[in-house]
Structures are given as C-alpha cells and as structure tokens.
Amino acid sequence: MQPPDLDRHADPWTLAGSAPAPEAGPRARIELALHTALTAPSPGNCQPWRWFAGGEVIELYRDPARTCGASDPDGQAATLACGAALGALRVALRALGLDEQTALLPGGHPDLLARVAVGGRASPLPEEQWLYQAAPKRRTYRGVMAHGPLSRALSRRLGVMVDGTGAEYHVVEDMTRKQAIAAAVEAAIAGEPPARAAARAAGGEPGVSFEGPDGAEARGPAIADGAPAFVVVTTAGDDHAEWLRAGQALMRVLLRARVDHAWGSFLHLPLADAAGRKQLATLMGATGHAQALVRLGGGADSLPTPRRPLSDVLLAQRPN
Numbered sequence: 001m002q003p004p005d006l007d008r009h010a011d012p013w014t015l016a017g018s019a020p021a022p023e024a025g026p027r028a029r030i031e032l033a034l035h036t037a038l039t040a041p042s043p044g045n046c047q048p049w050r051w052f053a054g055g056e057v058i059e060l061y062r063d064p065a066r067t068c069g070a071s072d073p074d075g076q077a078a079t080l081a082c083g084a085a086l087g088a089l090r091v092a093l094r095a096l097g098l099d100e101q102t103a104l105l106p107g108g109h110p111d112l113l114a115r116v117a118v119g120g121r122a123s124p125l126p127e128e129q130w131l132y133q134a135a136p137k138r139r140t141y142r143g144v145m146a147h148g149p150l151s152r153a154l155s156r157r158l159g160v161m162v163d164g165t166g167a168e169y170h171v172v173e174d175m176t177r178k179q180a181i182a183a184a185v186e187a188a189i190a191g192e193p194p195a196r197a198a199a200r201a202a203g204g205e206p207g208v209s210f211e212g213p214d215g216a217e218a219r220g221p222a223i224a225d226g227a228p229a230f231v232v233v234t235t236a237g238d239d240h241a242e243w244l245r246a247g248q249a250l251m252r253v254l255l256r257a258r259v260d261h262a263w264g265s266f267l268h269l270p271l272a273d274a275a276g277r278k279q280l281a282t283l284m285g286a287t288g289h290a291q292a293l294v295r296l297g298g299g300a301d302s303l304p305t306p307r308r309p310l311s312d313v314l315l316a317q318r319p320n
C-alpha cells in the first residue's frame with residue numbers, strides 16, 4: 001500500500017497494480033492508473049507516449065521525439081504501443097473503482113490519440129482486478145517456452161478480453177498454420193529493404209524476438225516449434241484508430257495471459273507495412289488486417305525492463 005501522495009519520480013513497476021490507500025481520492029487513483037499504463041510494452045522499449053491529466057480528464061499524446069525505429073515506417077507499432085498503454089490505463093481505472101468514457105482521436109491536436117473522461121464509481125469484477133494486479137508481472141519473454149497447448153479456459157477468456165474492443169483475436173495452435181506464420185516471418189526478414197534491415201540491426205532490434213533451444217535467434221521452422229501458440233489481433237480497417245483498438249485488445253490479452261502464468265513475445269516484422277498486415281490476416285482466413293502477432297506460452301519471471309517515470313511523461317499543460 002503506497003502513501004496517498006504518489007511519487008511521480010518512482011519506478012512505475014513499483015506502483016503499477018498496487019492497492020490504493022483507503023483515503024486515496026480520484027487524483028491519487030488516476031496517478032496510480034498512469035503508473036500502471038507506463039508498464040505497457042513498446043518496440044525497443046521506445047515508450048512513445050506523453051500524458052496530460054487535468055481534473056478528471058486524462059489525455060494520451062504520441063511523443064513525436066520518440067519513434068519506434070527503422071522497422072516502423074508508418075508509425076503503426078508506435079501507435080499500437082500507445083493503444084496498449086491506453087488499455088492498461090483503462091483496466092487500472094476500473095480496477096481502482098473509477099468509471100471512464102474514452103474517445104479515440106478526439107481532434108484538436110495532431111498528436112492527441114485519446115481522451116479519457118473519468119467520472120462515477122465503477123464496481124470492478126474480480127477478473128478486472130486480476131488484470132490490474134498482473135500488470136507489474138507482465139514481461140516480454142524471449143526464452144524457450146514450455147510446450148503444450150494453452151488451456152481451453154485461458155483461450156476462452158482471451159476471447160472475452162477482446163470483446164468490445166473493436167478488434168478480433170485468433171489463436172493458432174495447429175502446427176500447419178503455425179508453420180505458415182513462421183514462413184511469413186521468414187519471408188518478412190528476407191524481404192526487408194536492405195537499408196531498413198541495416199538500421200534495425202544497428203538499433204539492436206532482432207528480426208525474431210525469441211531464442212531457440214540452442215540459445216540462438218529462432219529462425220525458419222524453429223519459429224513454429226518455439227511457439228506453443230500464436231495470437232494474432234486483427235481489425236476491420238488499418239488506420240490510427242484501428243491501431244489504438246488493437247493495442248488495447250493486445251494489452252488485455254497479455255495481462256489475461258499473465259494471470260494464467262502465460263507470457264508473450266512479439267513477432268512484428270511481417271506487420272511493418274500495410275501489405276504485410278493484409279497478407280497475414282488473409283493467411284489467418286480473416287477479412288481485416290493483422291495488427292499484432294505474438295507468441296504465447298509458459299515462460300519464467302525476469303527482471304522488468306526500466307521505464308521512464310511519470311515525472312518524465314506527464315505534461316504540466318496541454319501541448320501547443
């Protein structure tokens with residue numbers, strides 16, 4: 001339990017998912033929710049977000065100074081990451097007993113991605129509390145995963161997590177389809193424009209985000225072998241609003257997975273451009289556009305990747 005005055009310089013991992021002090025008012029609860037949002041994943045940990053919180057309104061802005069590297073030419077991955085942070089914020093607000101109404105891309109500023117109006121009391125369901133409490137334990141897990149399918153119960157709950165987000169999700173556990181996805185990942189690596197591949201490698205971003213049993217980056221069939229399941233998040237369209245929806249859905253999936261001791265890691269290279277996003281959805285037999293591809297399965301705990309504190313990302317006033 002933390003004191004009513006939260007330290008904005010604190011490591012977000014130490015406050016995310018924690019219980020509010022009994023006397024904490026809406027402002028302290030909002031800041032707790034913001035600390036939780038900062039634990040969202042982002043490509044290369046670029047954390048491309050800024051926040052403004054005035055009264056009971058929270059605004060999420062993209063940070064134009066923090067792009068997400070060479071493999072994000074149209075900004076889809078950065079926007080998806082902001083969507084994930086928004087998803088974590090909304091989960092936290094509800095778990096902390098605050099109701100909210102969120103508008104995506106409300107206009108008025110080119111970097112404004114979402115406005116969250118907090119108002120009224122929410123009565124969170126136990127599962128919403130679990131998601132919130134899972135936030136400080138979520139990690140991108142790049143090691144060898146335990147074999148075996150996801151439990152049916154978890155698969156069912158992941159579907160429920162995505163309901164109402166405007167995105168859809170697909171779990172792939174069948175080896176033939178996993179191999180087709182692995183082939184798409186390999187093709188994306190092989191087909192990457194050389195200048196982009198060089199810039200990505202120079203930035204330390206791997207093409208594949210996890211290791212095979214030999215400790216080397218998993219490639220080819222090892223991509224399918226190393227993934228107990230793939231989860232693909234799709235949307236009907238392929239624009240900024242859809243990327244924000246997909247990010248929120250993805251965050252809810254990752255948190256719910258962590259509740260059941262399942263971890264995720266990203267394979268984002270095939271989704272770096274619009275054609276790749278369409279192609280992967282078609283491969284899934286889906287009509288829309290794939291926005292996120294993650295490997296899901298049993299992993300192990302590891303130290304958190306550092307985050308910028310709230311003091312670095314909370315704006316004193318709305319940007320001009």
Ligand SMILES: Cc1cc2nc3c(=O)[nH]c(=O)nc-3n(C[C@H](O)[C@H](O)[C@H](O)COP(=O)(O)O)c2cc1C
Binds near residue numbers: 039044045141208269
């Ligand atoms: C859209 C997106 C794409 C990502 N792509 C990769 C990737 O290609 N390789 C990788 O190792 N991690 C990837 N990540 C994971 C980030 O590196 C990770 O979220 C970040 O380092 C913070 O670590 P954490 O998730 O454990 O908190 C991606 C994350 C997001 C949201």
